[in-house]
Amino acid sequence: WTVGGNRITFFIIEGLKDKYLILFAIFLAIYVLILGGNCMIIYLVRTDPKLNSPMYFFLHNLSFCDIVYTSSTIPNMLSGFLVEVKTISKAGCFAQMYVFLSLAVTGRGLLTVMAFDRYLAICNPLRYSSIMTKKVCYLLIVSAWVFGLFIPFTSLIIALPLPFCGPNVIKHIFCDHTSLVRLACTDTSRNNVISLTFALFAIISTFLLILTSYILIGKNIHKMGPAEQFKAAATCVSHLIVVCISYVSAACVYISYRVATFDPDVRLIIAVLYSVLTPLLNPFIYSLRNKELQDAMKRAFCRCSTASKMVRKTVPSVVS
Numbered sequence: 001w002t003v004g005g006n007r008i009t010f011f012i013i014e015g016l017k018d019k020y021l022i023l024f025a026i027f028l029a030i031y032v033l034i035l036g037g038n039c040m041i042i043y044l045v046r047t048d049p050k051l052n053s054p055m056y057f058f059l060h061n062l063s064f065c066d067i068v069y070t071s072s073t074i075p076n077m078l079s080g081f082l083v084e085v086k087t088i089s090k091a092g093c094f095a096q097m098y099v100f101l102s103l104a105v106t107g108r109g110l111l112t113v114m115a116f117d118r119y120l121a122i123c124n125p126l127r128y129s130s131i132m133t134k135k136v137c138y139l140l141i142v143s144a145w146v147f148g149l150f151i152p153f154t155s156l157i158i159a160l161p162l163p164f165c166g167p168n169v170i171k172h173i174f175c176d177h178t179s180l181v182r183l184a185c186t187d188t189s190r191n192n193v194i195s196l197t198f199a200l201f202a203i204i205s206t207f208l209l210i211l212t213s214y215i216l217i218g219k220n221i222h223k224m225g226p227a228e229q230f231k232a233a234a235t236c237v238s239h240l241i242v243v244c245i246s247y248v249s250a251a252c253v254y255i256s257y258r259v260a261t262f263d264p265d266v267r268l269i270i271a272v273l274y275s276v277l278t279p280l281l282n283p284f285i286y287s288l289r290n291k292e293l294q295d296a297m298k299r300a301f302c303r304c305s306t307a308s309k310m311v312r313k314t315v316p317s318v319v320s
Contacts, residue, residue: 008164011093011180013086015077015173015268024081030276031074037283038063041293048296054117054132055235059286061141062110066279069103072096073174073275080173090164093175098156100275101177106148107278108206111246113140114239115213122232123220151202152177155195162186171264173272178257199254207247214240238286245281249274 045051045060073096080086088096120128155177162184172179177195181188214236221232253274256267287293 008090008166008168008183010087010089010168011175011183012169013076013080013088013174014169014171015080015086021081024078027074027078027081027276030280031070031078034070034074034276034279034283035067037287038067038279040297041283041286044293044296044300048299050299051292051296054137055114055121056292057137058110058114058117058141061144062107062114062282065103065107065110066282069100069107070276070279072099072103077173077272088175093170093180094156094160096175097159097177097180098152100174101152101155102148104148105151105202106145108202108246109144109147110141111239111243112206112209113144115210115243116140118236118239119213119217121235122217147202151198152195154198155191158191158194159184162188162191171268173268174275176271203247203250203254210243238290241285242278242282246278249277 041063042060045056076088076096117132120132124131159177159181162181163186164183165185168183170176170179170183178192181191181195184191217232217236221229224232253271256270287297
């Protein structure tokens with residue numbers, strides 16, 4: 001696994017040790033559902049004029065982020081289930097690590113933007129249209145993506161010069177930062193401290209902003225009548241469920257890595273579930289809890305049915 005100077009040029013992804021075919025089928029199904037569900041939301045938001053609002057614009061971006069986020073790891077993971085030894089180049093491993101971390105942070109940035117949008121819609125409804133302009137929407141989206149690109153960048157920069165002399169087996173299902181850095185044949189305590197600091201900053205800062213938004217929303221809803229309370233709460237439920245799942249699963253992953261008695265295979269399963277759980281559930285949560293999305297799906301289905309009927313009618317006349 002080494003070349004001149006005893007330097008690693010590729011890594012072996014160890015992954016889970018057995019039941020490859022079962023895991024391949026499970027994760028393939030999960031990936032198809034993630035692509036199908038999130039592509040459906042993107043299609044509906046881009047084609048249905050009734051979904052032309054900031055809330056759905058942000059949801060559209062979150063779905064796109066989830067697609068790229070899972071595509072950075074799952075296809076590579078699936079290919080690993082079909083070969084005896086899964087290898088990845090050093091450059092490819094670092095690229096996968098950075099993209100995965102960057103999009104994980106971007107997703108939290110987008111959830112924060114969506115919480116701010118709900119705060120404005122409920123607490124400042126009369127000024128909502130004048131504040132949440134197209135320019136502001138784009139500025140918030142760009143901020144979320146830049147935040148995601150910046151946070152893991154320092155961890156990447158200080159990890160790139162690390163010497164890797166062997167072994168080269170990554171005990172994870174993809175190139176995870178912790179699993180990769182611990183293979184370096186030098187002291188990596190500085191890397192661990194810096195990466196943990198930036199990760200905690202990303203999680204805690206976005207969580208506090210979301211929490212602040214919902215505290216203000218809760219205070220405002222408390223002053224409303226029963227009918228208004230129900231309507232206002234209904235617009236927040238889907239987002240709140242997604243936030244809870246995202247941050248609780250992230251907390252479980254960070255705790256599992258800091259508890260030495262955790263079984264390595266259990267830790268690995270938790271990390272993998274964390275990487276697919278939120279992107280998988282997002283479309284279903286928003287679709288099941290949002291009447292406007294449900295109506296948009298019905299309209300899209302009706303358009304498809306009408307188009308197919310028109311095609312069937314025109315084909316015989318063309319043939320004849």
